[in-house]
Amino acid sequence: MVEPFxxxxxxxxxxxxxxxxxxxxxxxxxxxxxxxxxxxDIPNNRILxxxxxxxxxxxxxxxxxxxNGRTLDRGGAVVQCSHGRRAVExxxxxxxxxxxxxxxxxxxxxxxxxxxxxxxxxxxAIWFTDPPYGILSNKEGREAPQEYDGCYVFRLDEATGEVAxxxxxxxxxxxxxxxxxxxxxxxxDTGDEAGxxxxxxxxxxxxxxxxxxxxxxxxxxxPGAPDGFRVDTEGRIWTSAGDGVQIYSPxxxxxxxxxxxxxxxxxxxxxxxxxxxxxxxTTSLYTxxxxxxxxxxxxx
Ligand code: MG
Numbered sequence: 464m465v466e467p468f469x470x471x472x473x474x475x476x477x478x479x480x481x482x483x484x485x486x487x488x489x490x491x492x493x494x495x496x497x498x499x500x501x502x503x504d505i506p507n508n509r510i511l512x513x514x515x516x517x518x519x520x521x522x523x524x525x526x527x528x529x530x531n532g533r534t535l536d537r538g539g540a541v542v543q544c545s546h547g548r549r550a551v552e553x554x555x556x557x558x559x560x561x562x563x564x565x566x567x568x569x570x571x572x573x574x575x576x577x578x579x580x581x582x583x584x585x586x587x588a589i590w591f592t593d594p595p596y597g598i599l600s601n602k603e604g605r606e607a608p609q610e611y612d613g614c615y616v617f618r619l620d621e622a623t624g625e626v627a628x629x630x631x632x633x634x635x636x637x638x639x640x641x642x643x644x645x646x647x648x649x650x651x652d653t654g655d656e657a658g659x660x661x662x663x664x665x666x667x668x669x670x671x672x673x674x675x676x677x678x679x680x681x682x683x684x685x686p687g688a689p690d691g692f693r694v695d696t697e698g699r700i701w702t703s704a705g706d707g708v709q710i711y712s713p714x715x716x717x718x719x720x721x722x723x724x725x726x727x728x729x730x731x732x733x734x735x736x737x738x739x740x741x742x743x744x745t746t747s748l749y750t751x752x753x754x755x756x757x758x759x760x761x762x763x
Contacts, residue, residue: 490732500741501523506603508525509524527545531543531579551591567589567626579593584760591616614636630663634656659681662680680715687706691729694758695758699711699713707723725746725747726744728743732753738756
């Protein structure tokens with residue numbers, strides 16, 4: 464274990480095993496000690512939840528249309544990606560866990576590829592990546608052709624319904640997160656020749672819609688490749704990798720590693736005090752106490 468990123472004496476604990484490919488963790492805060500972690504078991508086409516205090520895991524939804532990454536919107540509702548519906552959607556817990564509300568499933572008349580990961584900015588806009596993993600085969604979705612020529616990062620303005628392609632120069636954009644002040648967007652690229660995280664400055668010329676400019680390599684992550692990641696209050700990146708969770712400084716220096724015995728897909732911060740790191744890693748969900756916590760969204 465690495466100090467100072469994990470608490471003194473902290474040990475990695477496995478909370479659940481039995482997934483094929485676990486991804487898309489989100490912390491669902493509840494009354495004290497009643498929080499839960501929800502995540503996707505993509506090839507098994509189901510959504511799982513772990514109640515931390517009870518130490519219990521249950522199936523939240525079956526036939527879930529191959530959900531992947533998820534986050535919370537400003538109102539605390541779950542926003543998630545679906546390979547099967549080729550959509551970004553909002554969970555609809557009051558009606559049917561397997562019938563979420565579609566927010567976006569096309570761009571300029573073309574179906575999306577298979578949205579992979581999602582973040583909600585402080586202004587409520589929904590940013591997501593759109594690589595083709597859910598349409599390349601029937602393993603994590605349904606095999607189908609791409610309907611536009613590329614794999615973009617999009618921004619959905621729910622107020623206007625506008626869907627804008629904000630990044631178009633990546634191979635397979637995958638995980639994404641903002642710096643604490645939202646001046647930088649980080650996006651991982653899991654395309655064959657990539658395996659790195661890129662950084663883009665987010666600018667709003669003349670107060671208009673944001674644009675991603677000045678693309679640059681932030682960090683090449685090995686072994687494996689960076690899939691999902693989160694940013695802490697200090698602007699450090701906690702990224703998935705083949706050997707565990709790797710931590711990078713805001714300038715891209717490798718600071719540390721939390722070793723995990725399975726290939727990691729994603730992480731989220733949670734727990735009552737925000738210092739539990741939850742790790743989706745192939746067949747399992749792990750947790751460890753860490754000294755950092757997630758950067759809050761800036762207020763608008
Ligand atoms: Mg991903």
